[in-house]
Amino acid sequence: MTDTSAAPTAPAGIPVFGDDKHLRILSTSDLAGIEISLADVVETVEDAYRTLHAGRSHNPRKLSVKPEDGHSVSYAMLGRDGSRNVVAIKTSYKHGLDKGREEQHYYTALTLYDDVTGLPVAMMDCSRIGSLRTPAVSALLARECAAPGARSALVIGTGTQGRLALPFLLTTVPGLERLMVYGTHPEGIAAVREQVRAHFPSRDVEVVTDLRAAAADADIVVATAGAHTPATVEAGWLKPGALSVLVGHGLAPSTLHRADRVIATSEAQMHVTGTDMADADGTFPAVDAELPAVIAGIITGRSSDSERIFAYNSGLVVTDIALGHRFAQLALAQELGTEVPLWQ
Template identity: 60%
Template sequence: MNARPTPLRVLSRSDLADVPIGPAEVIRAVEEAYLALAAGDSDNPRKLSVAHPDGWSVAYAMLGRDGHRRVVAMKTSYKFDPHHDRSTKRYYTTITLYDDATGMPVAMMDCARVGALRTPAVSALLVRETARPGARSVLLIGTGTQGRNALPHLLAANPQLERLMLYGTHPEGLDAVNRELLHHHPRAELEIVDDPVAAARTADVILATAGPGTKVAIEAEDLQPGATVVLVGYGLAPSTLTAADRVIATSAEQMSLTGTDMAGPDGRLRRVDAELPQILSRRAVGRLGEDERIFVYNSGLVLTDIAVAHALATRAIEQGRGTEVPLWD
């Protein structure tokens, strides 16, 4: 038994909402996590899941060890969505961090902001490693949480992108994307497009972050030579994968689990040519030729959640945020 009680710091969504952290720092933390995994210093086992047989709910549990930060963490998520209606949907996700150097708990925290920052940072790295030389234009599809955070992170890693196009159907979402962009890049100009297919034909990079209700489905024939398409949510048709010259993923295993809706006419999912951790560690390459059309699948690894969560928790605790709970008294 411990000689003294070990409190647990609980950090709520509001505790974390305005903790300062910039896109470049998030990208650096995520890249460090991938490099540690590629070097064999970290562990990222396959996630566990359970689902209601009628599709009412789904839950995941993910365990990881970040050897770079010496942190062990467990992430859980639960989605209740019986009617596929925003008014009744419930989604909860948490992560609990432990210091693997001292054996002490760091924090248990809401994971909403972690995911909102981690995913666009991963997309930014994927584009950095796969965009053709001379790439200048990007089309962003979707104005939800991921869409709103996409461009600041993308530009932090790819400052050469200068034509920024956005397609969305919600005016408040379009405004939110523009506000977030200008917060980080006051001189940036955002071009709102009405025809996503026409815009796709001129884009070097396409980021598909729309929700499942989108009617947009960019086809392979809509892509120019050398284009990179990144699937985060929805907005791309399966042909962009099946007809791609090269396929990159954060994790081939995760893509095989969660990317089944992108299978070809034969019901099979195209194999992955290279994974991001190996590309970042220079054991593989993202692009082989300038005219290759590259399909990129961005799925989450808990190690990237750990990296961003640890950065946010460290700052929040330094600022005295959160509530200490004597859970193990």
């Protein structure tokens, strides 16, 4: 049993997650059993952006390490959420980038500390956090930047980030009528369709094989594919008014360099993680607006109905912190997790 006799007492209304000797570990299976609505996720992520723009949160540039042969990549991200008064660090490590998906190894973890009580909140597997946060950000980009009356959306890729992209898009852009997916893995395509039906039982997804024709019809294109995808949508394929959102791979650099307007979750992070989109000289076009400012209403996401917009969706750790804290609250309420006597 955890000894809480020496634990600090939080001010009224602030939950105490543990003590200064133990760390609550939330595993993949712990988090998998927690129910959370898509709207709750979007609201939590949106609040994190608003708090960041207000200057109450801190999101330093991420650190990255990659060996010369490119077989692995690792990131470390430190941040503070000023709305929840939580400090956290996220680590991410992927091995086998030179191999197929089934041979790769990926680990990501988030450790949170309560900056009011000084107590640890939890350490958790961050894979589910990322699988929800990233499509929620794409959905917010679509809400703010898609052309008025957008009716069609194309998702490229059927991995972790692609499977919930359409349900989140339907959450923020409910007027979408044509839902399309392009992928090369049958099990992934099946998972995309399953997720849409799970959240929107009356809706289905059209599997497309002619990528150029599908991209030409799409008001919103979300590229989530892995590095080995054969998909490469060029700028000339997109119709006037189209919004293209890059999460992983599937868009050619021309969609960025020939865009009428460029939006990024963070311009600095785009320069770190989006190097494959730079031109021959290694440069990027200027970013017209960052998403936190758009969410806050300081600048508009779209200036005209006809402009083609490129949006770069890179993860900001403040959104992981906000969503991770939300999961920690839900886990604590359900008495999930294992307390480890790490500091004794």
